[in-house]
Amino acid sequence: MDRFRLDALARRSLLRRLRTIDSAPGAEVELEGRRILLFSSNNYLDLATHPRVTEAAISAIRRYGVGAGASRLVSGSLRPHRELEERLAAFKRVEAALVFPTGYQASLGLITTLAEDCSVFYADRLCHASLIDACRLCDAPLRVYRHRDHAQLTRLLQRGRTPRPALVVTDGVFSMDGDLAPLPELDKAAEQASATVVVDDAHGTGVMGATGRGTVEHFGLEGRPLVQMGTLSKALGGLGGFVAGSRDLIAYLVNRARAFIYTTALPPAQAAAAIAALDVIEDEPERRERLWALRRRLHDGVRQAGFDTLDSRTPIIPLLIGDAEAALRLSEALLSHGIYAPAIRPPTVPAGTSRIRLSVTAGHTPAQIDHLLEVLQKICASDDSLRERLRGAPPPPS
Ligand SMILES: Cc1ncc(COP(=O)(O)O)c(C=O)c1O
Known part of the structure; x- marks a missing residue:
């Protein structure tokens, strides 16, 4: 260089x-x-050093060692991964969840897989880099709408209708501005155009909503067909990413998401730490x-x-x-x-x-x-x- x-x-x-x-x-x-x-x-939530979280990680290291040893589909799918996925699905009040080694990879895996079926991406101008990078890896064109401008998005969706559905991509909490996506309006605009909204709730999980379930809880949108992803690396204090959604979506990601398939699984101690962090979020x-x-x-x-x-x-x-x-x-x-x-x-x-x-x-x-x-x-x-x-x-x- x-x-x-x-x-x-x-x-x-x-x-x-x-x-x-x-x-x-x-x-x-x-x-x-x-x-x-x-x-x-x-x-x-200051959980990176919480005794329950660190103890959970230490005892998982004693039992499982420091690494998963392989990709989840090869031999790296360990009990703590399964348990964490069940806990995340329950926490997000959705059918299923899938854990990735990082939040960045969760974005890549989710978006590139959904793109198989999508005609065009619409992304908020201030979306996180992982979402933008993921869209750029795909064939579908990327259209950027003004930050939080749901009216512009609605117009773009109406004008750009195609036989295949569009994907609307947004952060729940924007990582550099600390403001919130207008999720109810995005959800409505997407519904009218048969599009799907993907919410990156990296900074909302554990923080937003009456019980910390994230921006979807904050806006009272649980039960709506939004696809959520998030990280274990912020409020949960550790490392890792996840997608939370329908059982079919998760099963499809296991089969198709390259950022899940072609990488070594999250260290089991991180999965155990995240389970303990979810316990603390509920108990404290x-x-x-x-x-x-x-x-x-x-x-x-x-x-x-x-x-x-x-x-x-x-x-x-x-x-x-x-x-x-x-x-x-x-x-x-x-x-x-x-x-x-x-x-x-x-x-x-x-x-x-x-x-x-x-x-x-x-x-x-x-x-x-x-x-x-x-x-x-x-x-x-x-x-x-x-x-x-x-x-x-x-x-x-x-
Ligand atoms: C909004 C957002 N999405 C995704 C990520 C990626 O998460 P991770 O750090 O777990 O890879 C981050 C943070 O770095 C983020 O701020």
């Missing part, structure tokens, strides 16, 4: 580098020799309550400080900055005060919408949230150009 390409990224403030953390992904971590406050993890609703109370505290605080948080409704709270260089500067200023919240820049978000993406977890304390707010205020007080940017933000709610 040409050094020139790296230099070009650096000149545009788009160079990324990996930082090393020497501790579990809690509210405080040890980053390159320093104790710092972490505001960027998707470990929303106070975790979710704590998460939402902390989220409210932080969101109110940053809005009062003048930040534009787009239409965030979830524990993902973007601080919209605009250009990549300014977002990077704010992220570095936060780090100099012992707070890690990386700048999210293109290509992860559209050009001109670089931001700090804050994420809250049930493992944070109110004092840590207040500390972050104080630090943000201190940085704003000493940075004229940041203050100038905030003046253009929409006014805070009264």
Whole structure:
């Protein structure tokens, strides 16, 4: 690789580098020799280190070892995979579920398989990269509709009617904006056009809905023919992905989804950890309550400080900055005060919408949230150009 390409990224403030953390992904971590406050993890319910979850993983390692040894269809389909799939189907209140090694692979496996029968994809402009990549692997054309614009989608679906059904692809909770897909409207538009909606609920599972079942529960759409996928890597604290839907869909995926068939199965300890995480989600609703109370505290605080948080409704709270260089500067200023919240820049978000993406977890304390707010205020007080940017933000709610 040409050094020139790296230099070009650096000149545009788009160079990324990996930082090393020497501790579990809690509210405080040890980053390159320093104790710092972490505001960027998707470990929303703080389950990555929950004793029931870690103990389940350890005892599964003792019984099954560290790896599945093969693809599920060869010899890697182990008891914890089956049990987890039954638990996920019950949790999502659908007939069946299928576990993949990662959420990314669940997207690839699901979309490429559904594409066999689909004429065209319609995807929200801010869909997760895994969904877009999956659509790009298929022959069917990909049409992008404006972010959350269900009216535009309805028009596109009506105009583009074909004998074979269309597939509508959306995140439930958008991973960089923290806002919600208008699922009831998407469901209605799809029904009118005999299309199918696929919801990537990576950030909704465990977080959204009265009992944490996700954005489909949040919108009261359980029982509707939406196909859901999600991850075990965020609120559930581990690793892995899943698809939840009808028994026939799951049986077909087992036969056709290349991202399921041609890869080694999820390590059984991760399946056992996810089962324990689902137990904790059901047994400890106070975790979710704590998460939402902390989220409210932080969101109110940053809005009062003048930040534009787009239409965030979830524990993902973007601080919209605009250009990549300014977002990077704010992220570095936060780090100099012992707070890690990386700048999210293109290509992860559209050009001109670089931001700090804050994420809250049930493992944070109110004092840590207040500390972050104080630090943000201190940085704003000493940075004229940041203050100038905030003046253009929409006014805070009264
Ligand atoms: C919306 C969304 N979908 C899918 C994924 C992929 O999940 P995983 O990290 O389990 O591969 C992620 C996260 O990385 C995500 O944010």
